[in-house]
Amino acid sequence: MSEAVITVVGNVVHHVENRNTNSGAKVCKFSVASSKSWKGENGWEQSETSYFDVECWGKLAENVNNTVWKGQAVIVHGHVRTDRWEGDDGTKHQRQKIIAKAVGPNLRRHLATVKTMTEKPHESPTGLGEASAGESDASVTETVRTFSAGAGDASEAGNTSAARAEQQEMAGAGASAPF
Secondary structure, three states: OOOOEEEEEEEEOOOOEEEEOOOOOEEEEEEEEEOOEEEEOOEEEEOOOEEEEEEEEHHHHHHHHHHOOOOOEEEEEEEEEEEEEEOOOOOEEEEEEEEEEEEEEOOOOOOOEEEEEEOOOOOOOOOOOOOOOOOOOOEEEEEEEEOOOOOOOOOOOOOOHHHHHHHHHHHHHHHHOOO
16 A cells, blocks of 8 residues: 655644543644745735644654644645544544654744754654654754854854845745745
């Protein structure tokens, strides 16, 4: 059976919902809104918005719960799963969701602090990363680099004049900026 692989770029719609299963596995859920934006003759224009439910498991769920917030621009990569069930009245239902293998900030819209974790994830057959069950314990071992707008040595953060101008342009565009 093949999996439908998907990558979505958009904004987190609501706060991350976090829980543990009866077996103790960590799981979190959130939704992402995605639409195409472009500069038209009359200013910014936007296509119809698509919404995606996202589910994360294990260490990814823990990390997402600690770092992702409502309104944040994110990139989600994973595979599509369809849940099917029958209602009390006999009506058949189905809902698709993304089982995430990777979630991160959209660096066109955010600056980030990156921390390295020591772990050997269980590889899935598709090579998408961690499996959802039996994950290894990971621990933060070092801060790799912190990037902050307007602070510190500009060359260290990769802030040339052109890069600073682009960051200011993107920050000024706000939520209307293209993803």
